[in-house]
Amino acid sequence: MKKRAKLRLAVALAVAGLLPVLASSLVGASGGIGPSLPPVIRITPPAPVFDDTKRLAELAARRKHVADAIGPKAMLVLFSAEPRVYTNDVDYQFRQENNLFYLTNLNQKRATLVLGPGNPQTPEILFLPRRSPAAETWTGHMYSAQEAAKLSGIKEIWEASEFEPFVSALRKHEAYRPKPENVLMSDRGSSPTVREGSLVARSDGGFETLFTAAGKNEASLFLLQFPREGESREYRQEQRFAADWTRTPAGFTIQNASPIFSEMRVRKSPMELELMQHAIDISIEAHERAWVAAANAKWEYEVDSAVAYVFKLRNADNWGYPDIVGCGVNATTLHYEESQGRCKPGDLLLMDVGAEYDHYSADVTRTTPVNGKFSPAQADIYQIIYDAQEAAAKAARPGATLSDLHRAATEVVKDGLLKLGLITDRKSDQHRIWFMHGTGHWLGMNVHDVGGGAKFEPGMVFTNEPGIYIRPDALDNLPKTAENEKFITAVRPAFEKYKGIGVRIEDDLVITPDGVRWMTGALPRSITEIEAFIARARREQRLR
């Protein structure tokens, strides 16, 4: 549903000319009249628009890749995400399970996809809840079979209630014929003029290959995440389904489908890169507007309100992860999500906020001075991180790994900390007191995306995010050893100078044939760029 509205939006913007439309909407929402936004702020470009044929070809290719990976003796079942309860009868906004969305672009609850590549007649079946006027009166539009087919490209669609008897039959190695009224669409009758319910499934057979394999205990049932029962907080349906199936395996071995998707999703297609760029562009506007807001804000949540506003104004699905907006010492907590502190002139403001657009997350951090100028101590720390980021980006090219990135950043951080007097031994792990996280992770449908230890290839997207956090209690929390006492005495003067400063810079990079492209490159990053941006924004505001 959302997808198509987004397409309409993009077209409308293209027709109307982007800026006037967006500017007027800003005015409306801010309650002012005339263009009240400093022109230095980068307005989010229009959302990407995809040719439907191209989009469907890509979805079909993804499904084919999965089908080839599991092979003809196997079946894959992908369930929709289960709703997440907020409290009592209120749920959070529905977010489709990533891999089902990756193969279908369907954002519908209770839809289930079955791939059975060994069956030449129905290699893919979509189970879809039937539309109900009563349900739609309450909670809105549900997909018709035609809409689901247009979004996903899947043409064999059965009513959701057919899933359980279908599965029962398979486990008995029996062909299954769905009730004709529950065949919402079939290749045999895919013309939209055929009334729903008057079709029959294209076939009730074709499972011979699967059943023969099962007869020899060689069939496989692929499910997401199955081996990690207990670990994962998602995929509980899959765990229950697998546990139930295991009681009567019927010749099937249950296998984890996740590595297949991990392998695919770590390489982003041009279409995926466009969506990710849009999520990043929305995030860039949010950062810039929040910096302007910070000049007059008293509280972190007031700064954060600019982010919430931009994400919704630009039709992001949501954040990709809860906003981190910390001023002063709160910048030294890595995942500080409360936004309940003061923002004072002289503070650094660390904002780690990223939008999610059409299931793809951005992940962007900047650390900026609330009053527009870095103090010398703040600049000392900032410059180390900036240099570490540069070094990490240089280490990123096809064939390298995220570990190479981290190593490159760490060397620069060690040099910097030694120079400032915050560590005494470059060969030790002392730097980990101040730089305690990794330099990068994969980015995609999850902010910490799939990909594991893969080597960089063109199209892979990852973050580059070194950080230094001089937590005021860091020295107090060190184990009381003689060695630590010596260290504490040595770094005490530098610690007192830099205490309470937290700096992280995080950019989103994509591997190219000869290195990287900074997808977040439009957002000011160096000390000079940030100070110039804030100064210009203030000048532009004064002129209004």
Add this chain to the structure above:
Amino acid sequence: MKKRAKLRLAVALAVAGLLPVLASSLVGASGGIGPSLPPVIRITPPAPVFDDTKRLAELAARRKHVADAIGPKAMLVLFSAEPRVYTNDVDYQFRQENNLFYLTNLNQKRATLVLGPGNPQTPEILFLPRRSPAAETWTGHMYSAQEAAKLSGIKEIWEASEFEPFVSALRKHEAYRPKPENVLMSDRGSSPTVREGSLVARSDGGFETLFTAAGKNEASLFLLQFPREGESREYRQEQRFAADWTRTPAGFTIQNASPIFSEMRVRKSPMELELMQHAIDISIEAHERAWVAAANAKWEYEVDSAVAYVFKLRNADNWGYPDIVGCGVNATTLHYEESQGRCKPGDLLLMDVGAEYDHYSADVTRTTPVNGKFSPAQADIYQIIYDAQEAAAKAARPGATLSDLHRAATEVVKDGLLKLGLITDRKSDQHRIWFMHGTGHWLGMNVHDVGGGAKFEPGMVFTNEPGIYIRPDALDNLPKTAENEKFITAVRPAFEKYKGIGVRIEDDLVITPDGVRWMTGALPRSITEIEAFIARARREQRLR
């Protein structure tokens, strides 16, 4: 954590004078300079500030009420809410389980409260995860025992890992002595100068009454929601705990604690009413700013961006339920949450949006004309709903029920629909084609709050929300009977006139000794008020 920051905010606003502070923050976040907000918009008043002594006395009284209700032969266990996963390793913002928050004001994961009123020595024990510098570096501040005691008033605090062995001992009818290093606070050593870990629990005994009762199979273990296994999507910990306990009941019968809390929470204290009023005040500002935004918005989500902005700017916890922002025909879907449609002049805009503040939800709906003027047909429907609301409010007084409210509203709706020609028989259920939901529900920590069929008493809060929805497919979806064909023919002319119009008006009311108080009274509601508000807002914008 949040609570205290809110207190600081309120104090700061009181000192600085409310308006200048808020105005400047608005300016910052909107990117303009000078006061860009039309003065007609009602700025949220300062957050309520409570005297800590009074607040703690109220929490203690709540706990005493529960203790009296379960009696000396029983024990109550309240677990913290389990985190809700967004995707992979990202969670939604933590929201404490309502009843644990109601008794403790603690917003900490993995805290557990045990009430054992038969034990004179430790009638209440709080199990609290121990602070960890490593965890706090990543995800922020955790309560110290002193902070937890200051927030909750509970002075017997053991480390969370003591819960399981404590419970095991109880089931064996054995006294339990926690490890001294795990007693974070005890009445014996509640002075903040006593170092954590050097205490011993005030007692390891006092359970004689409980054990004697258990020996006679007369003891009770109270848990939330236990009897509704399968139904509730929350309270799974409780279900697991109960299932495990039931295997070795040890003389305890498991009982549902929910009715005790339902009975208490349906009556709001003055402190609760102040918090609810603040949630409502934030929602009022959000509605008003969104109406102004709607004048220039092209898309529903642009209107919604004003809501997201105000909720965050005013430090709401969140929404109480996902925003419903529907223009034109989307207003006829009751829980339309997509916000992907166009907003056009001539459309009605139905907004059902309510903030949650400190665990209390508002629930407010207005239906306003995008272009500022109701059309005659829109006004016809609107006036019926307005009159129905007035009738419902008059029916609400001590001793009446939500059913009385609904009956009163329904009579007015029937009269109105008959007059407009949308029904033909006042004695039938025809009106339910256009008015298919109830007129009110309890409001509190949940938007659909506890209270069941209780009779109105002063302090009870509920919504008053009749609605009429002329869904374009409504007649097509009626069963094809002769009676329905006759009905369709009769109402067709009126249906064509009003097709696509959806109107709901929803206010939050509290019962007083002699009737009701409209907590949402500051938000324009009548046709005249709404048209005058929008006209004034536009005039004020033009003058800028």
